Amino acid sequence: MSHKAGFVSIIGKPNVGKSTLMNALVGEKLSIITPKAQTTRHRILGIVNEEEFQIVFSDTPGIIKPLYGLQDSMMTAVSGALSDADLILFVTDIHEKHDENDVLEKITNTTIPLVVLLNKIDNATQEQVDEKFAYWQEKLNPKHIYAISALHQYNLEGILPMILENIPEHPAYYDKEELTDRSQRFFVSEIIREKIFFNYKKEIPYSTEVVVTAFKEEETKSGPMIRITSEIIVERDSQKNILIGTGGA
Helix, strand or coil, X not given: CCCEEEEXXXXXXXXXXXXXXXXXXXXXXXXXXXXXXXCCCCCEEEEEEECCEEEEEEECCCCCCCCCHHHHHHHHHHHHHHHCCCEEEEEEECCCCCCCHHHHHHHCCCCCXXXXXXXXXXXXXXXXXXXXXXXXXXXXXXXXXXXXXCCCCECCCCHHHHHHHHCCECCCCXXXXXXXXXXXXXXXXXXXXXXXXXXXXXXXXXXXXXEEEEEEEEEECCEEEEEEEEEEECCCHHHHHHHHCCCCC
């Protein structure tokens, strides 16, 4: 029996719903989601495995004009995801103005099959959907355009079958038991970073970093426990006080 396997890169501007989409398609929460732009910093793989296929999704940082080193490395991750993709899912917010030039620079002349996903249509009118559909059809002439709501998992059912039509016959790239290429420590650090952004919002910049320094499984009287030690790295001393209080150490 033939087997299909391929890489599908999810790209778009910041905060258009790329991470929400990948989590929905994979069926697991792999990418953290916050209202803060550029929450996703790394290329994160989410893997869908069935007996006859393996789809490897890449959730990528939002595409911007990089202004400093961290953003440069984030855009390098996007370029890497595009270079090995068998299919590109370009996610755009239905309410965005037509100012996606940073994205268009990367995909206008691509030879990789391109699919446009008009996201967040749960708060849009049919007129808005029709207008954006016509705009992107003329602008990019993509293979398909879908009007979706990743958050509410609306109109996603046709995406996996469409992907299978556009990836090659190939053996699995990863073990069929694997859900991602990232370690437990990575996801722990991402969850901590997500909670920081939700609890402190504008007070803490998105460049805040979390480093897990210890990850130990142990047995206790109440059952198994994972003891985690982490360091939170911020830009200024004043931000330390916001996180741990003036009496913290």
